[in-house]
Amino acid sequence: MWEMRIHDKIDIYSLLDRKFNCPFCEKEHYIPIKLIFIGKDAISRIPYLISTLVRGKRILILSDEITYRVAGNKCEEVLREDYQVTPLILYPKGTKRVYADEKYLPEILAKAKNKDAILTVGAGTITDLGKYVADSLKIPVICFPTAPSMNAYTSGVAALLMGRLKVTLPVQPTRAVITDITIISQAPLDLIKAGFADSLAKAFANADWRISSLLTGEAFCLLPFKIATEAENKYIDKGDELVQRDERVISSLMEGLNLGGISMIIAGKSSPASGGEHLISHFLDMYAHFKGAEIFAYHGLQVGIGVIISSLIYEKLKVLSSREVRHLLSHRKIDYDKEMKFFGEHVPIVSKEFTKKLPVIKRLPELLPSLWDRIKEEAFSLVYTHQQIVEFLSKAECPLRFDDIGVNEELAYHAITKARYIRGRFTILDIADEMGILDEIVDKLHKGEI
Template sequence: MAPLPPPVKGSAAGIDLPFGKTRAMVFPRVVLAGHEVLTELGSTCRQFGFANRGAVVTGPTTAALAGDRSAQILSESGFEVETIVAGEATEEEVARVEQEAARSKAAFLVAVGGGSKIDITKVVADHLHLPFVSVPTSAAHDGISSPRASLHGAHTTNSIRAAVPLGIIADTAVIVRAPYRLLASGCADVLSNLTAVLDWKLAVRLRNEEYSSTAATLSEYSAQQIMDQAPLIKPNLEESVWIAIRPLIVAGIAMSVAGSSRPCSGSEHLFSHALDRVAAHPSLHGEQCGVGAIMMMYLHGGDWHRLRSTLRTIGAPTTAHELGVSNEETINALVAAHTIRPERYTILGDSGLTREAAERLATVTGVVG
């Protein structure tokens, strides 16, 4: 005879027990998005009441794009500024940048760059308990505003909790100069929220996982905005950046509301992280999540055809070939995906896909052929 489920406790059982649940939700205080808003960086930092010494964390390429200009704007606003040129988002690079920031006695940080520079700054800001402002130079994924950072190892990518930016200054005139592929990748990352929320709802039903309808709604809203306006998202068009950047920011805020990456990371992200491990030359994170979302939407019984069509409209990959990975690597990633975060329940279940099921899934959805 199967054991009985544990008794219901607390107020649901009519028992007056002390309530001890807590949650901290941290959001950006100021979000500026639009043409030439970078000029507001100095006044925004003054508005925050930052002390006079700060550090700009940027990269070799993004320094010329907006990093040097950001430092100049801050200097003209009366701040003492040191520029720290960072590399890829690894634990070693985080440690180096952290030492540089501590040595400079910076009272605040400004991240100017793509995802890796913002992720490094998030972690350093968290470690040093410093406020920071996010100034994206591209829109490749939803990390612009999220409380998560991805650090890369030799064969793995780890997603960890990190600081939320106090301010976001997303200058569309800067971001439009980045390769369009990055913007399309960011849109694909947001579209993959659709399967992430479906996975979350499944975990609520089968595992009684904690759920935030507000976070889920924000996540779905951001994806729907991209889906509805996909025909307007085109290369070399600043308005396209304007359309895409707001849903990317909202998606990051959804994670702050949830207190986890759940509203924006499900089975499609597990597939992407697995592909990072098994592929000789992985593609962009958002691109992989978009392709993963096509297959996971099929498993959920959703409208995967429309999702695939939207990805095609914005110019994001929809096949393994377009990702630059082999059919074999794609199948291997599907089979291994459920092992990436075993505690995160998704449509893949506890035991994942058999190889035969993975092959059929990838073939039916046209991801391999």
């Protein structure tokens, strides 16, 4: 087995499909993805690239009406010579566009049965549907992204709408991600911006995870943070070039997103890519689904707003001393049941999630002050300042305020103060609420600053 040392330059691509000992957490990690390829005219090379990755010749190409036009038809054409190709094009059912909704599963399952592999041609929706079906049929899935819009191409989870609830299910990761730089560079700008904003969650998610691990003793590994940082440095302050569709910057963004997905495989959970900032976005999705309405904006754009909230919270926390932390924690009493009444008939689902982290929340006054200096050193050091985040997002022309994505002040207030209740994961939102910091964020909202 290959040994990696802490100061080695980490080339994660050399670690695909092999076990290695981690210098950070000292555990063994395994990334089952065999190939991550990005290049010009990659589409023409698909038959060659997958020749050793797929046994058998029957391939289902999964796309929707848009992604089929963008690349699905060309994939079909290049594969037809060597493979028996079946295209499946999804059309919206009762919504403006196709979502990763369970109602699409029966037709995909029916077509994918007796196939040797699924090639997904699309972004988040198609990727999640394809990964889920391939996993249930125990056949490999290969992703051909049409947009650098999120990190699901390499992750080991699929987010699906089941009933009116979005659930994240563990699935086998893709066998390969083959990216044609020309195609993803021509993706709708909002999808490129969404990918960029989603990737900014990394620093905050890892910081949240580190804090949670210090408080609860759950496992933590710094490798996920490390691997994505190098790619991130190549695009994070180049939002202006990103929206000009600069292929080099878009390629780096795609790399950052793919490493974000891989970081979740390494961690065995979504923690290194999803913290409190994601709860804000999940809350907005949940609200829309409960109302039977369409989502407010692309996942990443909503996450970008969440990142702004998290950055404000970290900014306020990092100047506090452990004495002040103790003082703030002892002065606030929250009536959780009263807060959760907001969720109406869905209280049981929410309450079940929130109860998972209640033991650690109850112990905060005892644990947090004594761990505060360590948290500052090991978690706060990972995040960007609020001003940096605003600069990064502005340069990439991403939404900066709730209003920009159609969320009114009242709902924004609930998103800030209630998002913590919808998941059992402990995040910075919990600490901020327990210390009364969220009230200060809400003040900013009422002043029209966020």
